[in-house]
Amino acid sequence: MDELLRVEHLRKTFTLSRKQQRTLHLDSHHIVAVNDLSFTANRGEIFGLLGPNGAGKTTTLRMLATLLSPDSGDALLDGCSVVRQPEAVRARIGFLTSELKLEEFFTPRYLFDFFGRLHGVAPADIASRRADLFQRFGIDRFADTRIANLSTGMKQKTSLVISLVHNPDVIVFDEPTNGLDVITARSVTDFLLELRSQGKTVILSTHIFSLVERLCNRVGIIIDGSMVACGQPDELRGTTTLEDYFFDLYTQQKGATT
Amino acid sequence: MSHNIINIIRKECARFFGDKALVFTAIIMPGLLLYLVYTFVGRGLSHAQLNEPEPPAVVYMENRPRELSPLLDSLPLHCITYGFDTAHVLDLIREKESGVALVQFPPQFITTSAPQQAATQPPLIRISYNPSSLTSARSYDLLTHTLRAYEHSVCPLFDIDAHPLSSTTLSSGDSNPTDKVAADVQSLLSEVLPMLILMMLFAGCMAVAPTSIAGEKERGTIATLLVTPLNRNELAWGKILSLSCFALLSGVSSMAGIMLSLPQLISSGGIHISTGNYPASHLLALLLVVLSTVLMLIGLISIISALATSVKQATSFVSPLMFVVMFVGLAPVFGAHGDSIALYLVPLHNSVLCMTDIFSQHIHPGTLTIAITINLVITALEAWLLTRLFNSERIMFSH
Numbered sequence: 001m002d003e004l005l006r007v008e009h010l011r012k013t014f015t016l017s018r019k020q021q022r023t024l025h026l027d028s029h030h031i032v033a034v035n036d037l038s039f040t041a042n043r044g045e046i047f048g049l050l051g052p053n054g055a056g057k058t059t060t061l062r063m064l065a066t067l068l069s070p071d072s073g074d075a076l077l078d079g080c081s082v083v084r085q086p087e088a089v090r091a092r093i094g095f096l097t098s099e100l101k102l103e104e105f106f107t108p109r110y111l112f113d114f115f116g117r118l119h120g121v122a123p124a125d126i127a128s129r130r131a132d133l134f135q136r137f138g139i140d141r142f143a144d145t146r147i148a149n150l151s152t153g154m155k156q157k158t159s160l161v162i163s164l165v166h167n168p169d170v171i172v173f174d175e176p177t178n179g180l181d182v183i184t185a186r187s188v189t190d191f192l193l194e195l196r197s198q199g200k201t202v203i204l205s206t207h208i209f210s211l212v213e214r215l216c217n218r219v220g221i222i223i224d225g226s227m228v229a230c231g232q233p234d235e236l237r238g239t240t241t242l243e244d245y246f247f248d249l250y251t252q253q254k255g256a257t258t
Numbered sequence: 259m260s261h262n263i264i265n266i267i268r269k270e271c272a273r274f275f276g277d278k279a280l281v282f283t284a285i286i287m288p289g290l291l292l293y294l295v296y297t298f299v300g301r302g303l304s305h306a307q308l309n310e311p312e313p314p315a316v317v318y319m320e321n322r323p324r325e326l327s328p329l330l331d332s333l334p335l336h337c338i339t340y341g342f343d344t345a346h347v348l349d350l351i352r353e354k355e356s357g358v359a360l361v362q363f364p365p366q367f368i369t370t371s372a373p374q375q376a377a378t379q380p381p382l383i384r385i386s387y388n389p390s391s392l393t394s395a396r397s398y399d400l401l402t403h404t405l406r407a408y409e410h411s412v413c414p415l416f417d418i419d420a421h422p423l424s425s426t427t428l429s430s431g432d433s434n435p436t437d438k439v440a441a442d443v444q445s446l447l448s449e450v451l452p453m454l455i456l457m458m459l460f461a462g463c464m465a466v467a468p469t470s471i472a473g474e475k476e477r478g479t480i481a482t483l484l485v486t487p488l489n490r491n492e493l494a495w496g497k498i499l500s501l502s503c504f505a506l507l508s509g510v511s512s513m514a515g516i517m518l519s520l521p522q523l524i525s526s527g528g529i530h531i532s533t534g535n536y537p538a539s540h541l542l543a544l545l546l547v548v549l550s551t552v553l554m555l556i557g558l559i560s561i562i563s564a565l566a567t568s569v570k571q572a573t574s575f576v577s578p579l580m581f582v583v584m585f586v587g588l589a590p591v592f593g594a595h596g597d598s599i600a601l602y603l604v605p606l607h608n609s610v611l612c613m614t615d616i617f618s619q620h621i622h623p624g625t626l627t628i629a630i631t632i633n634l635v636i637t638a639l640e641a642w643l644l645t646r647l648f649n650s651e652r653i654m655f656s657h
Binding site: 099103115 | 477483486488
């Protein structure tokens with residue numbers, strides 16, 4: 001297998017304010033969000049990060065997107081280090097999270113072209129990719145409507161196509177179907193499968209078991225910032241369901257830590 | 259300039275100029291409002307003056323020489339040359355009797371024996387007037403300039419000693435009334451305009467920078483930019499340059515409003531000026547000073563906006579700076595002038611000093627270069643700091 005992403009011993013801690021300390025009933029000023037996390041992802045593979053809220057999935061993806069710097073460890077994306085070559089990494093990935101917003105004043109067409117130029121895509125390629133992606137997600141009818149006037153689903157789809165304007169080899173999606181209706185969610189998951197068939201590597205975080213079973217070649221289960229299991233969903237769950245397997249792991253971990 | 263800086267500038271321009279309401283409130287409205295307010299005030303004052311025509315000043319003249327009679331009688335003054343008691347007239351002036359002045363020529367005042375008199379102490383003409391009375395003060399101005407013009411026409415034969423029986427002093431070196439008015443206006447412009455310009459520029463910067471930096475942070479759109487290969491330094495420069503253009507336009511609009519209304523406002527005080535009498539080199543120097551000042555101010559407000567978590571917070575952080583800017587802008591009014599080159603190294607104050615120099619037509623290329631260079635160096639430092647802030651996850655993702 002052609003390895004495209006190697007995550008090595010990533011660790012990330014956050015400093016807490018006194019108010020946060022009181023809320024979380026913690027004595028320490030620091031909280032470990034990601035603890036010694038390692039995994040790899042291959043070309044043409046969908047790798048899922050599965051875990052409860054606050055497990056460290058989003059922090060991990062943000063480190064891969066170079067928005068956050070790891071305290072220690074590194075991740076190599078197509079040979080480029082997120083620590084030492086953040087701009088090269090950003091040029092190679094498409095990152096989508098609900099926290100990244102689009103300026104509501106602009107239209108999908110303007111923003112697609114703008115981000116295409118920032119990624120250094122040739123104008124002709126921007127135009128052809130825009131036509132293709134807009135048509136596929138039904139954005140073409142709203143291409144000149146301001147983002148502010150689009151529905152939530154259409155905004156999400158616009159964010160998705162803009163994150164892929166430069167045709168990246170690695171696509172990092174944080175909870176890609178959150179807040180979408182079933183039709184839109186389906187079109188997004190189908191598209192992820194299509195990207196995989198094109199040889200792209202997709203890293204996605206989710207807490208939806210059915211999504212993992214349907215999409216992911218491999219899955220890493222994160223609890224309290226640590227990778228507690230990693231492998232193919234079928235192998236991991238054995239004869240039980242992925243959901244039951246996860247709850248067994250969760251109970252073991254939380255029981256062991258408390 | 260890198261293509262990404264141009265991309266950011268293009269996007270900021272599309273955002274700013276595409277929003278008609280923003281263009282109106284940030285650019286058109288300040289100038290329009292200032293023009294309307296100042297014009298309204300100026301016309302109101304002029305109208306009040308037209309409704310109350312002033313009677314001519316009563317000027318008592320002691321020992322008036324015969325050769326000066328035709329000249330002094332031609333002035334719009336009511337001259338009395340005999341039949342008065344000098345002490346009584348001085349009492350009238352001291353008691354602030356409106357529209358009264360006294361001119362005391364020395365006995366045997368001769369204006370035609372120039373060589374002899376020039377060698378000795380020139381004779382003294384005393385003018386006593388009441389500066390709290392507009393009519394009396396104007397009669398003093400008129401007499402001073404008329405006599406000075408006469409003096410210059412015949413040789414330096416005599417001296418004039420003004421006796422304002424209050425606080426006004428006699429200005430010197432003006433050969434005719436037109437020059438005096440021009441000097442007054444120049445002095446007024448050099449003291450007041452730097453503060454007005456600085457305030458307008460700061461207001462322009464405040465109108466655009468917090469919305470663009472703190473606003474993008476608040477709305478989560480800056481994070482979308484930060485996941486592209488865009489260098490943070492390019493983002494900082496793209497923001498600073500584009501926002502400076504908008505702030506400059508806002509400042510220019512405000513200045514245009516003031517400049518267009520200023521002649522009407524000042525003419526209401528009896529002075530008629532034209533603000534278009536500065537050479538192109540001075541206007542170019544002014545433009546460079548203003549541009550470098552805007553860049554520096556935008557850099558500063560951008561940094562504060564980046565540290566804030568919302569537009570509201572950014573505006574509240576920046577507001578106190580307005581008082582600092584106002585205080586610095588008022589420095590020339592309180593007599594702070596650029597006597598030392600070291601003062602041109604002080605940011606913001608150097609801009610005020612340069613503008614004062616330009617408006618008083620005492621421009622110094624050396625100090626001008628120092629001030630502009632300092633401003634640009636500070637802008638570069640601000641861009642560097644803004645880049646660091648854009649790189650800081652704690653700053654960019656704190657809510």
